[in-house]
Amino acid sequence: VEGLKTYPYLNASVMDENIVFKKDINLGVAVALEDGKGLIVPVIHNAEEKNLFGLAKSVNDLAHRARNKKLTPDDVQQGTFSITNPGVYGGLMGTPIINQPQVAILGVGTIEKRPVVVNDAIAIRHRSYFALSYDHRLVDGAMAELFMAHVKAFLEAGNIQ
Structure with missing residues (x-):
């Protein structure tokens, strides 16, 4: 959320030939069906209004309802x-596919202890x-790497509240 x-530009979409910046951050969370x-x-x-606990609670709730086929259209x-x-x-990594009309998706590999x-x-x-x-119509490699560096620095600093 902080990186967005x-x-x-990573929280925007392309509609026809226009860039549409989104005022809210609405995080899609991919859930594998059982x-x-x-x-x-x-x-x-409105993920920007939630703290880490609120985000975790929302992820768990949505995942549970998804696996039990209880999601609403909203x-x-x-x-x-x-x-x-x-x-x-x-999996250590993968190549995530963008959910159109979104312009970016972040894939997170397994967390493991490493030297x-x-x-x-x-x-x-x-x-x-x-x-x-x-x-690439909206985000180039430089912006993507700056975003990733921001996310990395945020996580490594432990400023998660």
Whole structure:
């Protein structure tokens, strides 16, 4: 959410030949259906108004209702940016596909302990690979990398409230 506030082009859409910036951040969260018959992407509306606990609660609620086929039409509409997690099945990374008319989607790989260099010493830290797919009509590689660097810095700083 913080990255989308800083880089609003990733929270926009292209309609005909116009760029439409979205005032709300409505996060689509890909949920694998338990019957193995694909994914559904319910939406956390007004995600910018929620703290981490509120987002986690919303994700859990939407995932539960999705798997029990209890979503309403409103639950799957008006997404402005999506997140998918191939890591839930142990995948390190994947190539997420944009949910049109959105212009970007973030894929989050599995979180696992890995050796990293910290202050010239090797330490064990939790790490994950992220993959961002984006529509080049609106977002170029430089903006995408700045967004990813912002997300990385935010997560590593531990400013999650």
